[in-house]
Amino acid sequence: MEAHLYEWANLLIRWLHITVGIAWIGASFYFNWLENHLQREGQKPPGVAGTLWAIHGGGFYYLQKYQVAPEQLPERLHWFKWEAYYTWMSGFLLLFVVYYLNAGTNLIDPSVAELSPLAASLIGISVLILSWLVYDGLCRSPLGRRPALLAAVGFILLVALAWGLSQIFSGRGAYIHVGAAIGTCMVANVFFVIIPGQRAMVDAMTAGREPDAARGLAGAQRSRHNNYLTLPVLFIMISNHFPGTYGSHWNWLILATLMAASMVIRHYFNIRHLPRPAKIALPLAGAAGLVVLIVLTKPSGPAPVEANLPPVPFSQVQSIVQERCAGCHAARPDFAGFATPPKGVRLDTPAQIRAHKTQIGQLAVTTSVMPPGNITRITDDERALLARWLQQGAEHNSENSQTE
Numbered sequence: 001m002e003a004h005l006y007e008w009a010n011l012l013i014r015w016l017h018i019t020v021g022i023a024w025i026g027a028s029f030y031f032n033w034l035e036n037h038l039q040r041e042g043q044k045p046p047g048v049a050g051t052l053w054a055i056h057g058g059g060f061y062y063l064q065k066y067q068v069a070p071e072q073l074p075e076r077l078h079w080f081k082w083e084a085y086y087t088w089m090s091g092f093l094l095l096f097v098v099y100y101l102n103a104g105t106n107l108i109d110p111s112v113a114e115l116s117p118l119a120a121s122l123i124g125i126s127v128l129i130l131s132w133l134v135y136d137g138l139c140r141s142p143l144g145r146r147p148a149l150l151a152a153v154g155f156i157l158l159v160a161l162a163w164g165l166s167q168i169f170s171g172r173g174a175y176i177h178v179g180a181a182i183g184t185c186m187v188a189n190v191f192f193v194i195i196p197g198q199r200a201m202v203d204a205m206t207a208g209r210e211p212d213a214a215r216g217l218a219g220a221q222r223s224r225h226n227n228y229l230t231l232p233v234l235f236i237m238i239s240n241h242f243p244g245t246y247g248s249h250w251n252w253l254i255l256a257t258l259m260a261a262s263m264v265i266r267h268y269f270n271i272r273h274l275p276r277p278a279k280i281a282l283p284l285a286g287a288a289g290l291v292v293l294i295v296l297t298k299p300s301g302p303a304p305v306e307a308n309l310p311p312v313p314f315s316q317v318q319s320i321v322q323e324r325c326a327g328c329h330a331a332r333p334d335f336a337g338f339a340t341p342p343k344g345v346r347l348d349t350p351a352q353i354r355a356h357k358t359q360i361g362q363l364a365v366t367t368s369v370m371p372p373g374n375i376t377r378i379t380d381d382e383r384a385l386l387a388r389w390l391q392q393g394a395e396h397n398s399e400n401s402q403t404e
């Protein structure tokens with residue numbers, strides 16, 4: 001029952017999280033697009049920086065952007081902030097439910113570091129807070145006035161964070177905490193800098209004073225950072241479907257490459273509308289980085305099996321899988337916290353085991369993603385045995401495999 005409720009909590013919070021996340025990032029992409037497509041030349045009303053016509057959903061829209069602010073504050077002014085706040089709140093709740101309530105399976109990997117669930121969760125939360133303090137401090141320091149240098153330092157710190165986390169958490173736990181740290185900085189940018197800056201401008205206007213354009217600029221810097229951080233965070237949100245990335249020994253380096261490639265590609269989309277010639281080399285460099293990554297992450301596979309070793313009896317494979325996997329991957333899992341087999345993958349019959357042989361090879365032999373956090377203590381010898389069985393064809397061993 002508990003596992004059933006847990007499953008629904010996971011589903012509903014995740015659904016909410018992506019919905020509000022889309023609303024937030026969608027609006028952010030839209031305003032970036034607006035900024036890049038404003039018509040800045042030609043006749044414009046005084047104080048207006050640019051205008052834009054658009055057609056959408058069967059209606060014509062006309063927008064104008066002010067250099068600083070309109071002469072008079074409009075009666076109704078729409079703010080964009082709750083999308084960001086709800087994204088963070090639902091994201092934190094999801095982190096809590098998936099990783100802190102289930103630290104043993106999802107966050108801790110004893111082969112990386114022996115941590116108690118409480119210690120792991122506290123480290124996770126501290127990482128979020130510290131990341132913001134360090135990042136915000138850097139933006140306010142003299143480095144904040146040198147955007148390119150700040151970006152380089154920020155990126156190096158991000159990679160250092162990914163490396164550090166990969167030394168204490170499971171690969172999956174490390175990835176999600178890099179994502180959560182970035183997401184926290186992005187939302188804190190909205191909460192602590194962008195919105196207060198806008199509030200100060202509006203207050204100044206209400207009091208009949210000139211709004212301070214510098215407040216708007218500080219917000220613009222943070223907004224720009226959020227723009228570059230979006231693609232890395234989106235990848236991390238989907239990364240738990242790709243054990244080949246977080247399950248690798250070089251998981252932090254793979255993450256660094258993906259983040260760098262996505263930021264370079266993002267940069268191209270930011271500047272391609274500028275009058276100077278578009279730098280097509282940028283997306284090409286990003287794509288080249290991805291190609292190198294695809295080549296380098298090709299699984300090397302287990303060491304070749306010596307020809308004269310006897311075939312592994314299927315019964316031996318079945319007993320390993322029964323003991324180490326089927327507690328969760330069964331029609332009715334025994335393992336606490338699972339109401340249904342995870343991802344619908346059942347490994348409790350010979351036919352099911354053979355049907356999933358490729359995935360078993362990928363998740364339990366090439367990478368050590370399964371069992372999560374090696375919670376059922378599969379041994380290296382057992383993994384080697386599975387490897388041998390797979391290399392010998394995974395079919396022709398026992399009568400079992402004939403009859404099922």
Ligand code: HEC
Pocket residue numbers: 105240241321324325326327328329335342343345356359360363364370371372375376378
């Ligand atoms: C403690 C429970 C548990 C044990 C034990 C376990 N798994 Fe899993 N397994 C999971 C969970 C949870 C997922 C879903 C991961 C996710 O969220 O993507 C999963 C997913 C999978 C998948 C599907 C992956 C995908 O993305 O489609 C396969 C295949 C798999 N496990 C194989 C194994 C094998 C092989 C073993 C034994 C060596 C094993 N598991 C042991 C919990 C377990």
